[in-house]
Amino acid sequence: MLKAIFWLSLILLIYVYIGYPLAARALASLRDKKVRKDASHQPYVSILIAAYNEAADIEATINNKLGQDYPSEKMEVLVISDESEDGTDEIVQRIGKNAHCPVRLFRQVPRQGKTEGLNTLVPEASGEIILFSDANSQWDTEAVSKLCSNFADPKVGYVTGKMVYVNEDGSLVGDGCSAYMKYENWLREQETRMGSVVGVDGGIDAMRKSLYQPLRADQLPDFVQPLKVVEQGARVIYEPGALLKENALQDAGHEFSMRVRVSLRALWALKDMAHLMNPASDPLFAFQLISHKWLRYYGFVFMALFTLVTITLADSGAIYTLAFIGLICVYGLAITAHGKAKSGKSLSPLLSIPYYFMLLNFSSLKAAQSYFRGEKKVIWKPRQG
Numbered sequence: 001m002l003k004a005i006f007w008l009s010l011i012l013l014i015y016v017y018i019g020y021p022l023a024a025r026a027l028a029s030l031r032d033k034k035v036r037k038d039a040s041h042q043p044y045v046s047i048l049i050a051a052y053n054e055a056a057d058i059e060a061t062i063n064n065k066l067g068q069d070y071p072s073e074k075m076e077v078l079v080i081s082d083e084s085e086d087g088t089d090e091i092v093q094r095i096g097k098n099a100h101c102p103v104r105l106f107r108q109v110p111r112q113g114k115t116e117g118l119n120t121l122v123p124e125a126s127g128e129i130i131l132f133s134d135a136n137s138q139w140d141t142e143a144v145s146k147l148c149s150n151f152a153d154p155k156v157g158y159v160t161g162k163m164v165y166v167n168e169d170g171s172l173v174g175d176g177c178s179a180y181m182k183y184e185n186w187l188r189e190q191e192t193r194m195g196s197v198v199g200v201d202g203g204i205d206a207m208r209k210s211l212y213q214p215l216r217a218d219q220l221p222d223f224v225q226p227l228k229v230v231e232q233g234a235r236v237i238y239e240p241g242a243l244l245k246e247n248a249l250q251d252a253g254h255e256f257s258m259r260v261r262v263s264l265r266a267l268w269a270l271k272d273m274a275h276l277m278n279p280a281s282d283p284l285f286a287f288q289l290i291s292h293k294w295l296r297y298y299g300f301v302f303m304a305l306f307t308l309v310t311i312t313l314a315d316s317g318a319i320y321t322l323a324f325i326g327l328i329c330v331y332g333l334a335i336t337a338h339g340k341a342k343s344g345k346s347l348s349p350l351l352s353i354p355y356y357f358m359l360l361n362f363s364s365l366k367a368a369q370s371y372f373r374g375e376k377k378v379i380w381k382p383r384q385g
Contacts, residue, residue, distance in 0.1 A: 002309050006320070009306035016299050017357070020291040021187050027284070028193035035192070035237055038152030044074045045144060046127030046209070049135055050117040051092075052082040057136035059091050065133065066099055070144040076102040076126060080117040083109050116217045125209060132221070134203040140243035147206040147242045157211045157234025158226050160188070160197065161204035161242030179349040180356035188238035191288060196236040198285075198292045200226050204244035208234070218376040219272065220265035227273045230285060255341075256363055261377050263297060263367035268376060270294055300361040300368070334358040 047065050051058055058079070065077050077099075079092045089105060096103035106124065108117050122130060129151055131144065140146075143161060150159045162185055184199070191197040202222030213228045215221055226236045270277075270293060277294065279286045307327060314324040337347050337355030347355060 002313055003316075005305055006309045006313060006323075009302045009309065010323075012295070012302040013299065013306060016291070016295045016302070020295075021183075021190070023291075024187060024190040024194060024288070028190040031195065032193050033195050033235075035150055035156060035235075036153040037149045039145070039149050041149055041152035042071060042074055042145070043128040043148060043151060044126060045070070045076075045129045045131055045148065045206070046121075046125035047075070047077045047131045047133055047144075048118060048121045048125065049077065049079045049133050050082060050114040050121075051079055051084060051088050051135035052111065053084050053086040053088060054135040055084075055086040055088045055091060058088050059095060061133065061135055061137060062092065062095050062099075062103060064138050066095075066101065066103075067141060068139070068144045069141045070148075072101040075144070076104065078104050078106065078121050078125060080106040080108055080121050082113065082117055083107070083111045113217050115215050115219055115221050118221055119214045122209065122212050122214075128209060129206050130209045130212065131206040132202065132204075137203045138245045139204055140245065143204060143242040143244070144206075146239055147204075150237060150239055151206075151208065153235075155235050156237055157229040157232065158200070158205065158207040158236040159239050159242070160200035160202075160226075160236070161244050162238070162240045163201050163203065163244045163246055165246055179347075179352045185238070185240065187292070189240070191292075192237045194284065194288070196230050196285060196288075197226075197238050198236075198288050199223075200236065201244060203246075204242055218265070218268065220262065220269050222262075223266050223269040224273060227269070227276055227289075230282075231273075231276065256359060259359060259363035260366045260370075263364050264370050264375065264377055266293070267297060267367060267371040270297070296360070297364050298368070300365040303361050304365075330354045331358070 049058075049061065049065075054061075062077055062079070065075075066072075068075070081089050081092070089107060092103065092105040096105065104124070106120060108120060118132070129148060131147065133139070139161075147159045147161060150156050163181060165181075188197045188199070200222055205222070205226075207225065207229060211229050211232055211234060212225070215224055215228075229236050270289075273289075275281065277286050277289050310320060310323045310327055313320040315321065331354075333351055333354040334357070337351035340347060340351065341355065
C-alpha cells in the first residue's frame with residue numbers, strides 16, 4: 001500500500017509540474033491558434049487603478065500611464081481610492097488638473113476592497129478596452145499598444161502581459177525573469193496557442209469592456225474575470241511584449257503572505273467556476289483548468305504524501321533511498337534559498353526552482369486550511385517590496 005502511494009504521489013507531482021506543460025506543448029503544436037494582431041489597432045482605452053494608501057507610489061504610477069506611447073485622445077485613467085487616508089486622493093486630483101488626458105478620481109467609503117472598486121469604475125469607463133493596473137505598477141512605454149494590438153482579433157476578449165524583474169535603475173535583471181516566471185510564461189505561450197491561458201498576471205491586463213461581469217467583493221478579479229471571459233466564448237491570451245516591471249528585491253515574508261492570499265481567493269474562485277472543469281462544456285479548457293490550477297493548488301497533498309511515504313520507505317530499496325536523498329536535497333536547497341531571499345539576495349536557478357516549488361506548496365497548504373475554515377479575503381493592503 002505504501003509503495004502504491006509513493007508511486008501515485010510521485011506521478012501526480014511529476015504530471016503537475018512537468019507532464020502537463022509537455023502535454024500543453026504537444027497540443028499547442030497540433031492546434032496553434034494564432035492571434036490576428038494589428039499594431040495599428042488603437043481603440044479608446046480606460047486604465048483602471050484601485051488604490052489604498054498609495055501616496056508613495058501613485059504619482060509615479062499615473063505618470064507612467066500618461067507616458068505611454070499611445071494617442072492621448074484615446075486614453076483615460078480612472079483611480080478609485082478605497083478610503084485612503086494618506087494623501088493619495090489629493091495627489092491624483094493634482095495630477096488630473098494638468099494631465100494631457102482625463103485622470104479621474106473616485107472614492108469608495110467605507111473600504112470594500114479592490115474587486116468592489118473595479119465594479120464601481122467599469123460603468124464609469126468610456127473605453128472600449130479596459131486595462132487593469134496595480135497602484136504601484138510600472139509598465140513599459142509600449143505596453144498599452146502591445147496589449148491593444150491583440151484586440152484586432154474579434155475572438156480575443158482578454159490579454160495579459162509579462163512581468164519582468166528590474167534593478168533600482170530600471171534595467172532588466174538578466175533577461176528580466178526568475179526561473180519560475182520563465183516557466184510560467186513559457187506555459188502561457190503554449191496555452192495561448194491552444195486557445196486560452198488559465199492564469200494571468202493581474203498587474204498588466206486588458207479586456208473588452210463589453211465582456212466585463214461584476215464580481216462579488218470576495219472574488220479574485222485576476223482569476224475569475226478571465227474565466228468569465230472564457231465562459232462567454234472569447235479567448236484569454238498572453239502578450240509577452242507588454243511588460244510590467246517589478247523590483248527584483250522583495251521581502252520573502254511578504255511574498256509568502258501574498259501567495260497565501262492569492263491562493264485562498266483562487267480556491268474560492270475554483271469553487272465558484274467549477275462548472276468550467278466539467279469536460280462536457282469545453283473538454284480542452286476543463287483539462288487545462290484542472291491540470292494547471294486545481295491540481296497545482298492541491299499539489300501540497302501529493303507533496304506531503306510523497307514526503308511521509310518516502311521517509312517511511314527510505315531503507316526499503318535503492319529507488320526509495322534515492323528518493324529520500326532527493327527530498328533532502330530539495331528541502332535543503334529551498335531552506336538555503338529562503339535565507340538568501342530574506343536577505344534580499346537574488347537566486348540562481350538551482351535555488352529558485354526548489355524555493356518556488358516549496359513556497360507554492362506551503363502557501364497552498366496554508367490557504368487550504370483557511371479555505372476549509374470558510375475564511376475569505378476582501379480587504380487588501382498595499383503590496384510590499
